Amino acid sequence: MDKLKPIGIFDSGIGGLTVVKTLIEKLPQESFIYFGDTAHLPYGDKTRDQLFGYAYSIIDFMRKKHVKAIIVACGTHSAVTLPSITEEYDFPILGVVKAGAKSAARLTRNGKIGVIATQATVNSLAYTKNIKEINCHLDIYEVACPRFVPLIEAGRLEGEETRKAVEEYISPLLRRNIDTLVLGCTHYPFLTPVIREFIGDKIILVDPAWETVEEMKDILKGQDLLSDSGILPEHKFYVSGDDSSFYEVGKRLIGDVIDRVERINLD
């Protein structure tokens, strides 16, 4: 039964768990396997060649696990590798960038959108491209936040250093008078409380996860692949390197969904 096959989800680390959280809320009957490429974290400072190498390894691993579809729950891969890779596979592969771009273009009122993401994502100009394709009159300001992923993976979701990083990265965007801020890396929703405290309540925060899972739902529905059985779904978690963040930080977000993390080497 193809409907019972799992959805594959991957990221450099725990960032994709913010997508998992939404997936569990919106599609609670779906099984999934999650892969956190913690051996290669952070992705933001990797070259294109390195990122393509990781993407092919992970997607091949997931194909062998018979996934019915994949969510690239990683801003960097969605921006850099996904546009070239998606055609090569015969199952749907969905990233977070298009979904985030769509939400931002729809939600802005003054036409000024800030995007925070990894350096690789910002340098790809993928958010700018995707938002401009929807509305070329919008102004998009992208800022890279290289200290965020290491802070989040270390569980430092608040505190002086984290607040200082938030202030430093986001201040230039506030000076540009943005009314919408895209969390362009799936790790960043972990920092929502600190970011919200700094930016106040006037600016709209866009977490691309919501729109991405909506799109996945539409695609699976269109292909008659939505799980409709009464069988309890299975959730499996794999990492390529360190797994401590999964227990310590991941559990804060999605609790007991993570009961076991298996470490595997794809190299």
Next chain:
Amino acid sequence: MDKLKPIGIFDSGIGGLTVVKTLIEKLPQESFIYFGDTAHLPYGDKTRDQLFGYAYSIIDFMRKKHVKAIIVACGTHSAVTLPSITEEYDFPILGVVKAGAKSAARLTRNGKIGVIATQATVNSLAYTKNIKEINCHLDIYEVACPRFVPLIEAGRLEGEETRKAVEEYISPLLRRNIDTLVLGCTHYPFLTPVIREFIGDKIILVDPAWETVEEMKDILKGQDLLSDSGILPEHKFYVSGDDSSFYEVGKRLIGDVIDRVERINLD
């Protein structure tokens, strides 16, 4: 005689020498002292606090050397620290960002401007801000090139790795259809041959040095501080850390102007 006082010029390393080259061509009678902060190179991944610390130390050093004016021949400092610092001193301090922004806004035909710079510069959105202040209808795309400065300081101005980095960083800008590319870090003109080979001859390359030195000339002229003596000007070079790039790479650019480099510790 205030006119005979030197101009101060500083950068993280040899990048500012691209400004020195223009200065020698346009204002050959001026003495200058150059400071390359090689102990803290590269600047692109430093925090705001770190950069402000370096800026104050260097400007104080130059004040003690009785400079009549300073050129911040460093994109990162021009973007991040200069806007707050310039009011605190009683001599003119000029950066490269405003000059680069002015040139780019004047030269673009299709209104699409690419900027390559360090990550700290890109994240400050200083080029976007300064260009938009001139013409808010222009589209500005900024990309950080963290591998450029280390490659240049190592003297690797060509070769496979350098070509690959150029291709990787600049391709997303070409896909945005830019007609003007600002070399937003003073190190980058060292890569002009490789960049030009990759982008072809249709795109205008903006090196902010030219406009910056023109502005310095106007300021000194306005304050009657241009050196008009027949005395041979003096050129002094200081570094805070490694000085090997100065001899090996610097000499390729400005030849025998560099005869001696003194190493000093400002910490």
